[in-house]
Amino acid sequence: MSWLPNLTGSKRTPPPKDPSSSSPSTEEEKAKMMREAADALQQAKDAKKSYQAFDPTGLERASKAIKELNQSPNANKALDLARDQERTEQLKIEECIGRAKAMEEEWRANTARVQGEERRLNIQEEAKYHREKSNYEDQLARKRYEDQLAAQRQSQDEILRRQEESAKRQEELRRSTINYEADKKHENDMKRVKAELAGQAQVERENHDLRMEKTREEAKQFRETVLEAVSQAGSMLGQGAQALLTDWHKLSRTVGALSVLAVGVYSAKRGTSVLARVVEARVGKPSLVRETSRLTPAQFIQHPIKSLQVVARPKHDVLKGIILDPKLESRLRDIAIATKNTKLNDGYYRNILLHGPPGSGKTMFAKSLAYHSGLHYAILTGGDISPMGAQGVTAVHKVFDWANTSPKGVLLFVDEADAFLRKRSVGGGEAISEDLRSTLNAFLFRTGEQSKRMMLVLASNQPEQLDWAMNDRLDEMVHFDLPGLEERERLVRNYFDLFVLRASERGWRQYFWDLIRLKRPRTLSISPSLDFNAKCKEVAEKTEGLSAREISKLAVSWQASAYASEDGVLTESIVDERVRDAVNQRRKKNQWETEADRAKMRHVHQHHEEQQHHGDATILN
Numbered sequence: 001m002s003w004l005p006n007l008t009g010s011k012r013t014p015p016p017k018d019p020s021s022s023s024p025s026t027e028e029e030k031a032k033m034m035r036e037a038a039d040a041l042q043q044a045k046d047a048k049k050s051y052q053a054f055d056p057t058g059l060e061r062a063s064k065a066i067k068e069l070n071q072s073p074n075a076n077k078a079l080d081l082a083r084d085q086e087r088t089e090q091l092k093i094e095e096c097i098g099r100a101k102a103m104e105e106e107w108r109a110n111t112a113r114v115q116g117e118e119r120r121l122n123i124q125e126e127a128k129y130h131r132e133k134s135n136y137e138d139q140l141a142r143k144r145y146e147d148q149l150a151a152q153r154q155s156q157d158e159i160l161r162r163q164e165e166s167a168k169r170q171e172e173l174r175r176s177t178i179n180y181e182a183d184k185k186h187e188n189d190m191k192r193v194k195a196e197l198a199g200q201a202q203v204e205r206e207n208h209d210l211r212m213e214k215t216r217e218e219a220k221q222f223r224e225t226v227l228e229a230v231s232q233a234g235s236m237l238g239q240g241a242q243a244l245l246t247d248w249h250k251l252s253r254t255v256g257a258l259s260v261l262a263v264g265v266y267s268a269k270r271g272t273s274v275l276a277r278v279v280e281a282r283v284g285k286p287s288l289v290r291e292t293s294r295l296t297p298a299q300f301i302q303h304p305i306k307s308l309q310v311v312a313r314p315k316h317d318v319l320k321g322i323i324l325d326p327k328l329e330s331r332l333r334d335i336a337i338a339t340k341n342t343k344l345n346d347g348y349y350r351n352i353l354l355h356g357p358p359g360s361g362k363t364m365f366a367k368s369l370a371y372h373s374g375l376h377y378a379i380l381t382g383g384d385i386s387p388m389g390a391q392g393v394t395a396v397h398k399v400f401d402w403a404n405t406s407p408k409g410v411l412l413f414v415d416e417a418d419a420f421l422r423k424r425s426v427g428g429g430e431a432i433s434e435d436l437r438s439t440l441n442a443f444l445f446r447t448g449e450q451s452k453r454m455m456l457v458l459a460s461n462q463p464e465q466l467d468w469a470m471n472d473r474l475d476e477m478v479h480f481d482l483p484g485l486e487e488r489e490r491l492v493r494n495y496f497d498l499f500v501l502r503a504s505e506r507g508w509r510q511y512f513w514d515l516i517r518l519k520r521p522r523t524l525s526i527s528p529s530l531d532f533n534a535k536c537k538e539v540a541e542k543t544e545g546l547s548a549r550e551i552s553k554l555a556v557s558w559q560a561s562a563y564a565s566e567d568g569v570l571t572e573s574i575v576d577e578r579v580r581d582a583v584n585q586r587r588k589k590n591q592w593e594t595e596a597d598r599a600k601m602r603h604v605h606q607h608h609e610e611q612q613h614h615g616d617a618t619i620l621n
Contacts, residue, residue, distance in 0.1 A: 286398040294376040318372040322361050323490045339373040349455035355463040356480030359549025362459040370411035377411045382419030392439035400446045403454045410454050417458040418465040447473050489540035495555035524562050527571040554582045
């Protein structure tokens, strides 16, 4: 307002700069210009009001001054001067009012322009808002779709999890059912055995005296009959000998006939043995083969019934009598199925390495695999090949030639393979003998290619000692570990049934032979206080670290201890004592193995030190 005219005649300030001369760059400048225009309009209105509302006392003073001026000679001039000044002031005021109106019009124009600009900005902001709103709604729609997909995945995962839990529950129920059935079967067997033993004992007590009297009478009659027959035979032989000795003709013919008969028997025996050796050399098994299911003519002639039993043996499961970890059992079944189908389709057999601690079932599985797949099996031992020296090469070639002549094919199982298939240099300097090296090279030569006639299965407790060339010929390696808690419990039940329960059940054949021999054998029974169904899990927990073979020996020790007891009864104390002995023996064996490994490490370390010392001495020389 400082630029408006001052009605009292004070100095006026110049008007503000025209806001239309420079366009505002920001909204703040636009608002500032609008405020300045409003202030200017308000000042103009205030000036008009101040001009109209004047003080009347001033008029009185003016009239008094006019009277005084009328009395003076220059009154007319002063009046004209005042009138001119007043007119000038009015013109200035009108000019100020015009400028104020012009500024008000300009302010209104600026206001309209600013409002238009604001409307344009509002339209832009609304467009921006709608664009951001559509983007946001699109993002929300995408997020909802992603959430729906995630919810569907989560629902599917939940369904899969429930299905897995259901399958797991069904498997647990199946296992519990099998265990319950086994427990019930074992309990029923125990009750049946106890009832049979009680009945047999009662019958034994009732018929003991009668049987003893009958046995004495039969023995007396048999003795009288034998004595009478002996006396008659002696008298007849005496009369015949007397007649023969008195007649020289009969004596000479008898001696001649006996001589001819002796010569014929001796010639037939010697000729048969020579013929058997020739046939054995042609078609018999080689000397390195410890055991085989391939029957030779000599074996068939010597043991015809046993040979027929082997030929007519029914097929059974490949893991019958073999208790292992379920995962390992599944893998071995796959190997058996693949081998059987390979035999049926005349394919190439794979070479397998079975490694693990002793007594874990490697040999049993190899035999069962050969029989299940329709092959003959032949068992070799690496310890038999090592001492053969220069004859080892010939023996190895004989084995492979014999195996290739089998019409059904042969599963060649080499037990303790690391005994002669070990590395050709051990410890960096200790080499195997030249004869053993030649035998190894012959074995590698015969196994260099896949075969349709022979399947090679190696077993080793220390597979790291095998030669690298032998490892290259292996197609699959299977690790047999020590049995876990569940497997040990199954093994304990199986061997207790095999060696104890079956020994306590005496069939009619055994009783028949006992009556013929007139001998009452020592029977085995189980104490009524021994609940082996509850004892089985305790034994399995205590026998951690024992192999399947050691558990079978433990069951045999239960049988032997029961037979050695005073009354032939297997009690809980005998079972616990034998378990403690087996565990202590296993601990002692582990201690010996640890000491042997330490001694071996010290020997290898000493050997390396000697080599290093020898090398340093050579460098110094």
